[in-house]
Amino acid sequence: MLPPGSRRSKIRPPRKSLVSSSLENSSEPLADFEKSWPILANAITQIQQKNVSNLSYEQLYRKAYVLVLRKFGAKLYDNVAALITQHLLQRREYLLSIKDGIEEFMKSILLEWNEHLQAMKFISDVLMYLNRVYVKENKKLLIYDLGIQLFKDHIIKHGNDEVGKKIIDIIITEITRNRNGEVITSNMYISKLINMLQLLIETSNSDLHYGESYYQSVFEPEFLASSETFFYKLSQDFVNYTNGTKFLHEASQFIKDEENRVNFYLPSSTYPKLIDLMNNIIIKDKIDQIISLPFEYQGLSFWLLPVIDNIFQEENEQHKINELKLLYELIGRIDDEYALLRMRLKEIIVQQGKRIPGFVRNSLEAASASTKKSSSPASFATKWIDTVLEYHSQIMSILNTSFDLNPMVEATINYAIRDFINDSGTGVSKKSSSNHVDASEMLSIYMDYHIKQFSKAVSSKDSSNSNSPDDSDELIAKSIAFLRSIKDKDSFEANYANHFAKRFLNAKGNSQAVTSNNKLGVDLEELVLSKLVEEMGSSSLSKVLRMNKDIKLSRDMTNDWKRYIIKNQKTDLVELDLKICNVTDWPKSMTKDYKSFSNPTGNEQSLIWSRQLRPTIKEFEEFWFAGKKNHNKSLFWSPKFGSMDFRITYPSRTYEFNMPTYAGLIMLLFAPQSSDPEVLAFDEKRELTYVEIQELTGIPESDLKRHLQSIAVAPRLRLLIKIPMSKEVNSSDVFKLNEKFKSPSVKVKVLTVSASSSAPKEKVQKTEQEEEAEEVKNNIQEGRKHEVNAAIVRIMKSRHLLKHNELFEELVKQLASRFQPLIPLIKQRIEDLIEKEYLKRDEENRNIYHYVA
Amino acid sequence: MSEYVTLVSSDNYKFVVLKEVALISSVLRNTQGFEEGKTGKINLEMDGDILECIVEYLYYHYKYKDQAELGNIPEFNIPTHLALELLVKADFLDI
Numbered sequence: 001m002l003p004p005g006s007r008r009s010k011i012r013p014p015r016k017s018l019v020s021s022s023l024e025n026s027s028e029p030l031a032d033f034e035k036s037w038p039i040l041a042n043a044i045t046q047i048q049q050k051n052v053s054n055l056s057y058e059q060l061y062r063k064a065y066v067l068v069l070r071k072f073g074a075k076l077y078d079n080v081a082a083l084i085t086q087h088l089l090q091r092r093e094y095l096l097s098i099k100d101g102i103e104e105f106m107k108s109i110l111l112e113w114n115e116h117l118q119a120m121k122f123i124s125d126v127l128m129y130l131n132r133v134y135v136k137e138n139k140k141l142l143i144y145d146l147g148i149q150l151f152k153d154h155i156i157k158h159g160n161d162e163v164g165k166k167i168i169d170i171i172i173t174e175i176t177r178n179r180n181g182e183v184i185t186s187n188m189y190i191s192k193l194i195n196m197l198q199l200l201i202e203t204s205n206s207d208l209h210y211g212e213s214y215y216q217s218v219f220e221p222e223f224l225a226s227s228e229t230f231f232y233k234l235s236q237d238f239v240n241y242t243n244g245t246k247f248l249h250e251a252s253q254f255i256k257d258e259e260n261r262v263n264f265y266l267p268s269s270t271y272p273k274l275i276d277l278m279n280n281i282i283i284k285d286k287i288d289q290i291i292s293l294p295f296e297y298q299g300l301s302f303w304l305l306p307v308i309d310n311i312f313q314e315e316n317e318q319h320k321i322n323e324l325k326l327l328y329e330l331i332g333r334i335d336d337e338y339a340l341l342r343m344r345l346k347e348i349i350v351q352q353g354k355r356i357p358g359f360v361r362n363s364l365e366a367a368s369a370s371t372k373k374s375s376s377p378a379s380f381a382t383k384w385i386d387t388v389l390e391y392h393s394q395i396m397s398i399l400n401t402s403f404d405l406n407p408m409v410e411a412t413i414n415y416a417i418r419d420f421i422n423d424s425g426t427g428v429s430k431k432s433s434s435n436h437v438d439a440s441e442m443l444s445i446y447m448d449y450h451i452k453q454f455s456k457a458v459s460s461k462d463s464s465n466s467n468s469p470d471d472s473d474e475l476i477a478k479s480i481a482f483l484r485s486i487k488d489k490d491s492f493e494a495n496y497a498n499h500f501a502k503r504f505l506n507a508k509g510n511s512q513a514v515t516s517n518n519k520l521g522v523d524l525e526e527l528v529l530s531k532l533v534e535e536m537g538s539s540s541l542s543k544v545l546r547m548n549k550d551i552k553l554s555r556d557m558t559n560d561w562k563r564y565i566i567k568n569q570k571t572d573l574v575e576l577d578l579k580i581c582n583v584t585d586w587p588k589s590m591t592k593d594y595k596s597f598s599n600p601t602g603n604e605q606s607l608i609w610s611r612q613l614r615p616t617i618k619e620f621e622e623f624w625f626a627g628k629k630n631h632n633k634s635l636f637w638s639p640k641f642g643s644m645d646f647r648i649t650y651p652s653r654t655y656e657f658n659m660p661t662y663a664g665l666i667m668l669l670f671a672p673q674s675s676d677p678e679v680l681a682f683d684e685k686r687e688l689t690y691v692e693i694q695e696l697t698g699i700p701e702s703d704l705k706r707h708l709q710s711i712a713v714a715p716r717l718r719l720l721i722k723i724p725m726s727k728e729v730n731s732s733d734v735f736k737l738n739e740k741f742k743s744p745s746v747k748v749k750v751l752t753v754s755a756s757s758s759a760p761k762e763k764v765q766k767t768e769q770e771e772e773a774e775e776v777k778n779n780i781q782e783g784r785k786h787e788v789n790a791a792i793v794r795i796m797k798s799r800h801l802l803k804h805n806e807l808f809e810e811l812v813k814q815l816a817s818r819f820q821p822l823i824p825l826i827k828q829r830i831e832d833l834i835e836k837e838y839l840k841r842d843e844e845n846r847n848i849y850h851y852v853a
Numbered sequence: 854m855s856e857y858v859t860l861v862s863s864d865n866y867k868f869v870v871l872k873e874v875a876l877i878s879s880v881l882r883n884t885q886g887f888e889e890g891k892t893g894k895i896n897l898e899m900d901g902d903i904l905e906c907i908v909e910y911l912y913y914h915y916k917y918k919d920q921a922e923l924g925n926i927p928e929f930n931i932p933t934h935l936a937l938e939l940l941v942k943a944d945f946l947d948i
Contacts, residue, residue: 057887058896061880065945125883132947 033072036063040076040126041083047122048087050115057126065129073134080127081146088116088154095155095163102170106189109167113151113196120147152200152214161218167193168219171265172226178261179230179254191265194219198267220270227274231281238282244290244298248326251282255333284334291327291344301348303327307394308352308359324402328409342412349395349413353420356391360384381445389478392417414485422487439486441776443479444495447528448503450475454524472524476531488819489536490787494780496532497544498587500525504551505579505641540818546585554580564623574616579642580635587775607639607698610668639665640703648719650741657719659750663707665697667719670737687736690729705729710752717743717750784819788829791815793838796851804847859894860908866901868908874915878946899942906935907942914948 043060046052067076091112098105124131124144131142141149156164171190178184200214211217234254238247255278262274293299303320331341360383395413403409421439454472486492503525529548533541558578565573609617617637624635644664647656659667670686688696694704708729712720719741723734791814795807802810808826815821830849833839842848858875860868876882881895889895897904910929917926931939 052886053888053891055887056896057884057889058880058898060887061883062898062945122886125886128879128883128947129945 032070033067033075036067037076037079039063040067041079043126044080044083044123045087047126048115048119050119052122060126061128064127068129068133073130074138076127076130077134077140077143080123080143081150084120084123084147084150085154088150089158091116092155092158092163102174103186103189105166106170106186106193109163110189110192110196112155116147116151120144123147148199148201152202156197156200156214164214164218167197168222171219172223175223175261175265176226176230179234179258187264194265194267215267216269220273223266223270224273224277228277228281231278235282235286239286239289242293242297244293244300244302245320245323246298247286247290248323248330251286252326252330255279255282255330279333283330287327287330287334288340288344291340300327300344301351304345304348304352304398307391307398308355321398321401324398328403328406338406338409342409345409346412346416346419349416350420353388353391353417356387356420357384360387378445378449381442382449384442385446385478385482388417388421389482392481418485418487421482421485438491439482440488440492441495443482443486443492444499446482447475447479447496448499451503451524451528472527476528479528480531480535483532483535487816488780489540490783490818491780493536493540493544494587494776494783497547498776500544501547501581501586504547505581543585546582550581550585551579554578560627561620561623570619572615573619574613576616576620577642587779607637607665608696609637610665610671610697612668612671639699651739652742654746655741655743656747657750658748659711660707660752662697662699662703663711663750663752665699666693666704666707666711669693669696670720687734690731690733690735693735706752708735710750717748719750784821784825785829785832787815787818788821788826789833792829792833793851796839796849800851801842802849804849807849857893858889860904861894861896862901862904863896863898864901866904868904870908870911871915874911877911877914878948880946900938903935903938903942906931906939907946907948910948 040060040063043055046055064076067073095105095108095112098108121144124142124147127143134140135142140146156167171193174184174186174190194215197215197219198213202211202214202217235251238251241247241250258278259275262271266274291300293302295301295305303323306320328338328341331338360380364379364383395417396410399405399410399413454475483489483492525548529541529544533545538545557580558576561576561578621635639661642661643658644661645656645658646664646667647654648667657667669688690704690708693699693708694701697704699707708720708722710717712718712722712735713727713729718738720735721738722729723736788811791811792807795810795814796802807830808823811821811826830839834841834849837852839849840852842850856872857869858872858881860870860875860881862868875895876885884890884895899907913929920926
């Protein structure tokens with residue numbers, strides 16, 4: 001005996017020599033076995049009949065001990081196995097005779113199993129010495145394990161798995177009933193039986209190799225197969241609803257229940273298999289079919305409908321948060337990248353997005369019908385952009401509530417929105433598709449509109465503009481957000497430059513604008529511009545930046561000029577508000593004919609400034625050319641732009657007018673001719689014919705007609721009376737001052753007639769606008785050519801040698817932030833550069849380009 | 854249930870042993886499910902002096918079982934003339 005703790009390395013007693021000496025009456029070994037076995041066999045039977053407490057363990061143990069010592073281990077082992085087998089076969093007959101329904105059967109099996117285990121425990125105790133010595137040495141199954149093995153072989157598997165199949169059938173039937181929504185009472189039995197099946201391990205007694213359990217080898221495959229059939233049928237039922245919403249709810253509910261069920265009954269090793277099976281059959285095979293269900297069957301387009309409805313309808317429809325969430329969760333079960341969801345989501349967003357222009361148009365038409373106001377391109381642009389932004393925020397709220405803020409889904413949404421924003425309908429002629437919207441132009445119009453609104457608001461209510469900074473911040477934030485979605489940034493720049501220029505040139509006196517904007521703390525234009533630069537980089541906005549510089553210089557010049565006038569006491573001159581623009585930086589559509597007013601080409605008559613203005617112009621020109629900064633610059637006057645302020649005293653009242661330069665020039669013709677201040681213009685009753693006016697002013701015909709219309713035909717602003725009274729302006733018409741002019745306010749602003757007010761003019765106007773748009777487009781095209789050229793040279797300079805495809809890819813990558821280059825453009829540019837000898841083709845491989853240094 | 858079991862030797866010496874101590878032997882432990890568990894008496898096929906030595910050992914084991922790792926355990930002395938017989942009985946009792 002050794003100290004405790006080191007019992008493992010026990011010394012074995014020398015068996016042989018001691019056996020004879022320590023044990024009594026050991027003459028005939030076989031007879032000894034014949035004597036002891038019946039006692040043990042009887043004890044085993046007693047144990048199986050639960051009569052344990054009447055047996056003396058010590059005696060039984062000693063009998064087995066002696067038998068083992070006497071080398072009867074194998075015989076004992078086999079006899080025990082045979083005895084147990086015999087017992088089990090009897091029990092099997094009993095079990096099969098039970099006819100009281102499945103629950104009774106399950107109960108009996110379990111009872112049998114538990115009793116058997118209990119008996120085996122005692123038998124194993126009695127035969128402990130057999131276990132310790134014989135079993136170990138011969139690598140047999142322990143008695144207890146042998147008992148389990150025998151139970152499996154002789155109860156469960158005997159007779160072609162008769163009992164086993166019965167058990168499996170029952171369990172599957174019960175689970176199927178439960179799946180169908182029935183309440184079953186056999187839950188406990190099922191999980192215990194499954195437990196039992198798991199303990200029945202397939203072993204071969206020869207090499208002690210533990211294989212799969214009966215559960216794994218027989219039950220699981222059968223259960224999975226039956227589940228598969230069930231899931232197929234069920235999913236088909238779900239699909240047959242042809243109602244996406246119902247599918248989502250039912251499928252989600254079933255999946256949830258099934259998960260609980262599996263968790264409850266089945267071992268964790270089966271869980272992933274079954275769940276996989278279920279996900280594949282119920283979700284993966286069906287979900288696309290469900291998502292793509294048409295609207296009336298409630299697919300994804302139905303669930304997303306409230307997004308767009310909310311924007312255009314009064315009542316706030318609830319988002320289908322639940323459905324979308326369920327959908328997200330279902331798809332998450334089969335694909336953690338949500339590829340399908342993202343794809344379909346994108347399709348629908350693009351689809352919805354393309355409908356937005358139509359909705360906007362309809363709602364504007366409805367609005368204009370009710371308010372009797374005509375809708376302008378600006379109102380469409382602002383409404384469209386607001387709508388798109390609103391749409392975006394609605395989708396984002398869904399992302400938050402239903403899609404778990406999944407960044408992949410968010411990216412997809414952004415891509416989709418970008419897609420429809422930039423969808424320029426390539427292939428389709430742009431003007432033919434009514435729903436086409438040029439995003440970059442729209443954004444520019446949008447910003448133009450809002451910036452104008454701000455200046456108006458600021459100048460109209462000087463004191464109460466406390467909310468303006470917030471509003472302007474919001475405008476900027478919105479605009480920038482939208483800008484990020486625009487692919488052709490260069491197009492936006494061109495449009496923005498155009499609007500920027502117009503805002504400046506059409507503003508009524510920039511000095512006034514400056515002072516009023518100062519109340520905001522910052523000049524809004526400056527603010528917007530700086531944000532744009534931040535977003536797009538200063539190089540891409542260089543034109544606008546230079547224009548902005550011109551504006552500042554113009555202000556300085558105006559101030560210098562004012563000081564000059566005061567210093568030289570030339571108070572009789574007309575006040576000037578200067579806008580001096582550098583021709584190269586301003587949009588061509590505005591500057592193209594800047595010289596024609598001073599140097600008429602062909603038969604065109606040059607503009608004749610009114611005599612009232614001439615001294616001022618002359619004085620300023622002298623002032624200008626005297627300035628050191630201006631010595632090699634030339635100065636041209638552009639009467640197309642700008643405005644005039646003057647006062648007309650009518651018999652009834654004195655009005656202050658603001659009108660375009662051309663209109664002003666016309667009005668000055670009717671001013672009193674004599675220097676006598678007592679003589680009123682109305683007394684002179686001057687009448688001028690159209691031709692006379694044209695000769696006296698030299699205004700180009702189309703502009704003249706338009707401005708005459710503004711001041712003589714427009715209903716509320718008839719400064720002149722046209723004879724005969726008609727809408728058209730003809731060369732035979734005669735004009736005279738309208739003595740009876742009346743206006744509710746003292747300040748009157750004369751607007752140039754807009755395109756829609758008269759039919760023939762519309763045409764003229766439209767072509768003008770088209771010309772301008774054409775101009776902008778050409779500018780963009782031209783700009784792109786340069787950018788592609790520059791990019792090609794940049795790339796080739798660093799690479800020297802590139803294949804066509806590589807060059808192409810690199811180009812698209814580099815230019816992506818500006819616009820999306822089209823293949824023909826790139827090809828054309830490459831040819832151009834080859835012609836200019838920047839590049840040359842490889843002589844052997846036409847697909848390779850070399851950079852020519 | 855009593856806290857003690859009585860071990861009876863073949864020459865009828867009785868040893869009243871703390872159950873917890875006796876059950877160190879898995880054989881003695883197994884008896885508890887059977888008749889011996891009911892009577893609290895376990896008859897053993899061995900002489901009183903051997904059984905005494907075994908009981909001593911069981912108490913010795915019981916006392917020091919938690920200190921096995923610490924070392925410091927006094928040796929358990931076995932009377933030389935009983936050594937061989939004890940070895941056999943220990944195997945029987947699975948100690």
